[in-house]
Amino acid sequence: MNGIVVTWPQLLYLGLVLILFYVAELLLFLRKARRQPRDGEDHQRVEALEDHVALLHREIEALKIRLAATSHLQDAVELPASETPYAHAIRMARQGADVEDMVRECGISRGEADLIAALYRAERQG
Template sequence: MQEAPQAMLVAWFSQLDDLTVLGILMSVAGAAILLYLWQGRRSKAEHIEQALREEIGGLQRKIDDQASALSVLGERVLALEEYLELVGHRQQQIESEKRDPRFYQQAIRMADQGLDVQALIERCGVSRSEAELIAAMRSAR
């Protein structure tokens, strides 16, 4: 007849001396403590990982918001550049309309004396296109 597993365990355990029993109990207690510490560490690591994921998510949202703001700013800068170019053309047009015909006669005389396009721009205050036109008229003669 076979003994019940519990009875076999009790019989085996009763044959051990006190130091062996103490050693087994210490080993079991040590294993339990290690398991507890390992789970606590794993739990702490998971908590830290979750906190880091949340922080990364928040930082990603900030980056997305800033990228969006930069995009809008870029569009506004382009619009301002276009506006400034338009204003510059209008200003140049107004200035050319205000000029006295004698002003151009002086520029033509200087071109006849051999001044190049850059010199006409600097000395007469004409635009590059006007200076090129005057130079082209001079060379056509």
């Protein structure tokens, strides 16, 4: 018989080489897959960040409007140079002033005036 004769050890080596080749290819594929960003996840993260930036932008605009309104109210109310609106509100709360009066005279928000009034009401009672 003239032909190619392949022995069992040769087949075993050939099989081992093929298995090593496929394992190496699999490892390279997995490594490459880890490096590539997943389009769906990145797109969601970008959308979430854009939404957050838009929210912050709206908050900044609201704060600008509030600051402008507060500065107009502070210009209208003549306070001593060293007294801040909060110090004035505290002084008014200690004197027993109404929350609405603090909001109107000091140019602070209703929530801030409520907080100051509650704190100093407790101080007067305690």
